Structures are given as C-alpha cells and as structure tokens.
Amino acid sequence: MSFQHKNTGSGVMLNLSGSPVVKAFLAGSFSGTCSTVLFQPLDLIKTRMQQVQETRLGMFGATKQVIVKENLLGLWRGLAPSLVRTVPGVGIYFSSMHTLKTSLFQGSPSPTQSLFVGAFSRTLAGCLMIPVTIVKIRSESGQYDYKGVFNALRAIKNAEGLRGLTSGLVPTLMRDVPFSGIYLMFYEKLKGVAATHSNGHAELEKFGCGIGAGILASAVTQPADVVKTRLQLKTGSSILVVMQEIAIQDGVRGFFVGGVPRMLRRTMMAALAWTVYEQAMRNIGIK
Secondary structure (H helix, E strand, C coil): CCCEEEECCCCEEEECCCCHHHHHHHHHHHHHHHHHHHHHHHHHHHHHHHCCCCCCCCHHHHHHHHHHHHCHHHHHCCHHHHHHHHHHHHHHHHHHHHHHHHHHCCCCCCHHHHHHHHHHHHHHHHHHHHHHHHHHHHHHHCCCCCCCHHHHHHHHHHHHHHHHHCCCHHHHHHHHHHHHHHHHHHHHHHHHHHHHCCCCCHHHHHHHHHHHHHHHHHHHHHHHHHHHHHHHHCCCCCHHHHHHHHHHHHHHHHHHCCHHHHHHHHHHHHHHHHHHHHHHHHHCCCC
16 A cells, blocks of 8 residues: 655655554554454443443343344444544554654563553553544443434534543543553563464464453453443543442442453454554564
C-alpha cells in the first residue's frame, strides 16, 4: 500500500508507504479490526451486566436476554462505533508503541520500560478516542437509539456539551493505562521465557503468552471498568457518586460485575491482536 503526494513544481515527494510508524499503524488497525468483529458479543454482554438493573443478570442470563429480545445479531449491537473506535485507536496504540520502543529503547525495552511504553501509548489512544468510546457504550446498552456514530457525537455535543464527549475519561484511563502497561510488561517477559523453552510452535506460544498477560491485567483493572461504564451511561454524575452507588447497591462484588466476559474478551482480543500484529509486521518487513 502506497500513500504518495507529488509536487512537481517544488520537487517535493511525500512517501509514507516506507515509514515503519505507518506500517505499525496499519498492522495494528488490521489486528484491531479482526479482534473487534470476533469478540464484540462479549463486550456487549459485559456492558449489559454492568448496567443498573432491578435483577442482576449473569453472563448467560444477559446473553439469553439479548438473543430473545434482539435475535442473534443483537449480540453485535454497537459494532460500528466499536470499529470506529478500535481501528484507529489500536493503530495509534501500536504505532506510538513502536516509535517509543525503537527510538528510546532500541527495540528491546526492559520490563519497567515496557510498562512505561504500554501506559503512554494507551493514554494517547484513550484520550483521542474517548468520544467514540462513549457512543460505543451507549449503543451497546440498548438505552439509546442513535442513527450512526457521527449523529450520536452530534447529539451528545448538543445535549451535554464537550463534557458529555469526555465523560468517563478518568476511569477509562484508570482502566486502560494500567492494563496496557501491565499487559505489555508481562507479555514481553512471558515471550522471553517461551523463547527459551520453544517447542517449534512460535505463534501458538505467543498466543498463550498473550492470554496469560491478559488474565492478570484484566483482573487488576476490572473495578475501573465498572465505574467507567456506569459513568458513561448516567449523564451528569461524578466518579465518587457512581462509586458510592455501586458500593451501596452491590458492595465490593459490584466492582467486579461483568468480569468474566470482559476477561474473556480482553484476554482473547489482546492475544489475537498481538499475534496478528506481529505476523503482519513481519509480512511487511518490520520484524
């Protein structure tokens, strides 16, 4: 794929096709697309479980409810905003991560440096994509009937102002930044251990490393995910108020509602995304 702009008068040529950063962005976007389409149902079920409800639904109960009310395709509700968010978001994450790893740490960061690289890259992507994240959560909830992503962004801006387009940014970062930092740190560490005990199945081993890193990172950041979802569904509230409501309604357990589908989704999605990303990077000549 080649992106070129030629200016014959000045003799200027901008060629982005050979840029490692652009290739990392494209590889990340491709991996994000694959994993988002495949695991969207788990994200929707997680959101439904975390909504304020008279009867607390489990994972299978929430799945059954969606299928009965909205048919099987209802499990992919919110896919459009998920893709609008994930495709550029994952591309930004992987390209900024690649830049930091190669420019600051010569491509081989230590575990602590990996923690920094993952955290910084996720902060950048999270801040840029927060408006679409809000649309995604609201679309998955079934409480809002937006006519497309851009229509939703316009409606939120008109009704709630700029504050509405950044609702839940702090808990989002509290969830995603530690997750990405912890995930990358353990992924790189586990990958190094696997390389010393390789049995010739490199891709399968990397996928396993991704699953192991994802389980730990998901468990640590689950409470922030619950707060983020509630905050983005309830306009005009604050982090402290939402946390108090969760504690009063469900106690400590309430901060881990939706943990199973989220852990499955984040773990499998991250493992798949990294496997596809690294394979794509090798195919286009970076690794």
